[in-house]
Ligand code: FES
């Protein structure tokens with residue numbers, strides 16, 4: 109019953125689906141609660157004792173270096189020296205904070221933290237050193253931390269920087285507990301949408317491997333529908349040998365009806381059957397021939413974090429402690445409590461620095477494996493996913509297929525039609541059973557897929573619609589959600605429209621932009637790249653320059669310019685990337701720049717590399733060789749400029765990915781005269 | 797069976813000899829600097845310096861370093877002073893998530909030890925096997941040049 113209320117609160121539209129069958133109630137997954145932060149709640153993050161302050165980071169730290177930015181805010185508002193504030197990662201013994209998703213940490217947490225720090229500062233100034241403090245209302249304009257000056261707009265040495273460059277423990281895998289063992293849960297080599305389980309195995313052979321500790325049949329909830337077989341060893345290296353010795357035979361039920369993924373998401377095939385169900389823009393383009401008509405295909409892609417999913421679990425007297433790098437420690441706690449039949453208070457999750465998340469650390473997977481193995485082995489257990497497990501069992505950026513059309517009238521776009529078939533992102537199959545997803549499909553579509561589909565231009569009669577299809581490979585949040593692929597599709601079509609109109613792409617964009625902040629980043633990107641004056645082609649190379657822009661979550665703005673060089677065999681090299689970025693008031697310019705740089709490298713990846721190979725409905729990649737990410741020599745010089753802005757702070761972690769891929773694709777078009785439409789691009793399509 | 801680990805002679809216990817060096821360092825010696833990223837030599841997160849050469853600890857058998865000198869990131873700073881590569885990394889705020897960076901720093905230290913004034917091609921050749929998903933490559937290049945300047 110508790111769950112029923114919870115579900116209703118989280119997503120009202122689902123009530124009918126649940127009421128439809130009481131039998132399914134026990135299969136209702138735990139729904140993440142995501143309360144917004146409040147200033148009074150923020151007092152729980154900051155404490156004062158003996159002249160020092162302790163700031164408990166209310167966010168996950170995954171490389172956005174939010175610990176540094178929030179410490180800048182706290183120090184500024186408290187009037188405290190940098191070294192007088194100790195920063196700690198949170199654990200779930202503190203009141204719940206919202207998951208770290210959607211580039212919201214500065215946008216949503218700066219003001220509450222500053223208000224709480226101001227209240228604490230005032231209480232201390234009034235001579236109080238003990239007891240609880242109450243936040244009094246005050247205008248945000250009074251807060252020192254929300255205007256430039258001092259640490260705000262400064263770039264102090266990053267929090268954890270020293271630990272990182274000296275190798276001090278920070279990440280979940282760095283946790284070592286007395287008597288700790290090492291575990292892994294083996295699963296069938298099959299789609300996680302197909303029910304599978306271990307059927308037979310050679311236990312004697314496994315036991316004979318030096319370092320063997322335990323074999324665990326009750327090894328926690330399935331991943332999708334894949335049930336596992338757990339192994340535990342005294343040394344991590346023994347796990348491979350034990351897995352090999354076991355020679356597990358798997359029972360895999362049936363085959364997936366949509367194992368040909370490209371066919372399942374073919375937008376033209378869907379359009380032939382009728383309109384797509386979820387509208388993002390509801391204009392009515394007129395019938396007739398189109399001046400631009402592109403089919404853009406973007407495949408599945410892995411997050412590729414260098415740290416694989418990792419957790420350490422330890423039981424003592426019926427209570428469970430877990431160390432993990434997660435974007436939502438409280439959700440992990442709730443799922444573990446549910447899975448192991450515990451009160452929430454009996455589970456403590458310590459949030460560790462994450463070795464790269466990009467949306468991938470939002471569900472409970474490795475944590476439940478570690479908890480189950482630790483319970484069976486009666487010892488603390490560390491589970492580090494292999495790279496192959498990351499690729500096979502994680503969820504990924506969904507593939508998407510786009511049909512995108514534009515018509516011109518007097519040099520302007522008069523009609524626009526963007527349709528897309530993809531798979532789920534927010535309502536991911538990795539967390540939602542089919543029946544539940546059917547309900548969200550009906551009432552909500554998937555706003556993650558829709559993100560960035562509303563092109564940021566004045567486009568006349570504009571329509572955009574999509575559908576999300578459940579696939580044999582699980583898909584979910586990936587840097588920028590739908591905004592990266594949608595931006596690439598939209599910016600490709602805008603560029604083609606400019607070419608068809610015979611207008612310079614920068615002027616063409618400015619003529620269609622209504623939002624002055626977007627116009628400002630576009631104009632500035634033109635200036636810093638000397639847009640009209642691209643470099644001279646090098647011997648034997650075709651060179652080109654491209655531009656793109658976009659708005660992320662209606663709050664942050666970016667424009668990018670790319671230079672590419674293409675050799676006779678069609679190999680593409682980025683030679684230069686520029687980005688102009690406006691995310692309102694900037695707390696830490698150097699780290700906002702770092703996020704832009706990261707997004708530019710991801711943009712390069714999206715156009716040239718990102719693809720996760722699939723065979724018969726399951727991931728066939730096992731290593732970075734099969735699912736490569738950008739290398740140092742592929743990354744060109746990057747130039748980032750931030751707009752100085754008095755607008756409230758907004759997000760920086762996923763903004764430039766709306767513009768970078770389009771700029772690169774458009775540069776390739778300029779260099780070769782051919783429009784890239786299948787990503788990642790293939791050299792054979794761009795031979796001289 | 798012994799190795800020289802960050803300047804000190806240490807014993808490799810007999811039941812750890814068949815383990816990858818990475819696990820021996822992390823789980824037996826408690827050196828958390830070298831990281832597990834892929835386990836098959838493709839990402840560089842586990843890079844350590846063995847007898848002066850940047851080496852992937854995940855595909856090096858513990859027994860194979862018998863008698864050799866192994867340097868991890870924990871052994872770079874001398875006294876309280878960071879190695880100039882570590883300092884350059886901090887000065888330019890190279891790390892985002894930081895997970896790849898111990899391997900990056902060790903690869904850079906090995907490069908600068910053998911090529912004190914590296915050209916762009918030297919940096920690419922030495923660093924291309926060290927992946928960074930956060931996208932810090934441009935800063936890594938800049939930090940290597942900065943550290944090289946320090947010795948020039
Ligand atoms: S963990 Fe050794 S190269 Fe990836």
Ligand code: FES
Nearest residue numbers: 893894896928930
């Ligand atoms: S800093 Fe995150 S992987 Fe390199």
